Amino acid sequence: MRPTLPLVVACLILTTPLFAQEAADAVAPEGATETGASALSERAQAAMDARDAGDPVVAQDWMVAAANPLAVEAGADVLAAGGTAADAMVAVQAVLGLVEPQSSGLGGGAFLVWFDAESGELTTLDGRETAPLDVTPTLFQDETGEPLGFFDAVVGGLSVGTPGTPALMEDAHRRWGNANWGDLLDPAIALADEGFAVSARMADSIANDAERLSTFPATAAYFLPDGAPLAEGTLLQNAAYADTLRAMQAQGADAIYQGPIAEGIVETVRSAEGNPGLLSLRDLAVYEVIERPAVCATYRDMDVCGMGPPSSGALTVGQILGISGQFDLSTPDDPDAWRIIGDASRLAFADRGRYMADSDYVPMPTEGLIDPAYLEERAQLIGGDQTDGFVALPEVSPGNPTWDHAQVWADDQSLEFPSTSHISIVDSYGNVLSMTTTIENGFGSRLMAPGGFLLNNELTDFSFRTHSDGIPIANRIEPGKRPRSSMSPTIVMQDGNPILAIGSPGGSRIIGYVATTIIAHYDWGLDIQDAISLPHAVNRFGTYDLEEGTDAEALAEGLEALGYEVNVRGLNSGLHAIAITPDGLMGGADPRREGIALGQ
Ligand code: GLY
16 A cells, blocks of 8 residues: 555745756656566565565575566576575576666676675675766867757767676676576576567657667667567567677676677777767777775665765665754654655755765766765755745755865766666575666667677766866766766664665666655655555756656645645655565565565
């Protein structure tokens, strides 16, 4: 059962929508989907029934939650055979790249958060795409210096960054795996060779993007055979992908970063008709996964830990929770609770737009942004001196966190669109993995590499402008830099122990989806499935987005009375979470997509 959000009272005035938000809102390439139609195993069908009934999946030993039942099954088999969460991730990602190619794959990038049961330590792996070494600051500008239209930049070679996912899969397996690397790719190879039934979500995504997918012959041949979008249930084979995985079995990730597959990627990018890009063999050869410390913010008696720069995820989720956690958030049907969360989000997004980018390239006040004293000061803006009763903040601006290096940045102007996929895994050894993986826009650059996978358009996560009024923008494009992300793979810790793995797709709304699901679970006491299924209310830049067709619409009048502009729309998260409780593992999958949680 979805918790109910009641109706409240009248009117409003607040608007601080940015141009970037309006443009990004114009298109949502991945819409919400109901259940897929592929033949499901009994255990997968039971998991899907539980999800749709609003019940968490319960297990004692291990669990995996991800966006497609075939991928979850592959991961579950690895875990049941004694594999680690890192092993299972390799199997899940390899299958997702085949059966959910619009969202993630070998041509994309990912961030992984890992809790290591043996050491009790948390760490993160940054497998984000990098800008080619040949880029110049004006990559996404026309001859007059104006930003290109979003899809003019996305479709083609210009937007393709050096993929990071293959290297991340190998790196995580090398560090934490105990299964045979080659065996982990077998399930995806079998599905690619024998064929899999195209899911409802994949079929819808193709039909909705048919025009762009027809831009390049190799992409059109795969997704639009004979000119028509692949229908749900079609048995689809991908021999090139099977061959790529076989090459990875023999050579590891090197099979992607050098030799014929690398040459095919570069040739595809550089010869993209109408919009060639700059990726080179040198970019692929020098690509590296970077281990970075987890970024943790305090929320009540918990530490919410995730991916630091170049992701804005952990910092922005951490700011929202760190500010909101200073208030009593009452219940999910109270508009005032959503005022606190909404204004905390707006304050956090103001800081995100000003300060957050790849900290290997630009100085960032990383510690200062989640310093409890700073968040207390920001919380005062929400709960301070509003003597006439509390209303939405009329405007928000970036704060002044402490720096160890003085620097002035202009506010960011990058666009982000919802796509992406999230994987949560707990293995029987107690390791916990939270990984968000992407090719950016639905179907990425729409370029299909000869190896049977799509190439990302991650470079459009950079700001298209480099300066604003003469002041540099932190998230401007530079050679080798990693674009700022919103991906928020998260592990929540309490007293040094992991208690939740969670994350979601959804562009910059990922941040709100993750933060509000954590609030729903811990503040409002919803079980993890109900917390995921709770109708969304998300605020980034001022406008309150309410999930269309759900009880969230009932919040509209109350939020308008508090001064918000309300926008009722589809909000297609893909939350996958595992709560680690004294009663066992509780898994939840997002009913807005077609994933499941499986455990034993
Ligand atoms: N491209 C989606 C993200 O990194 O946030």
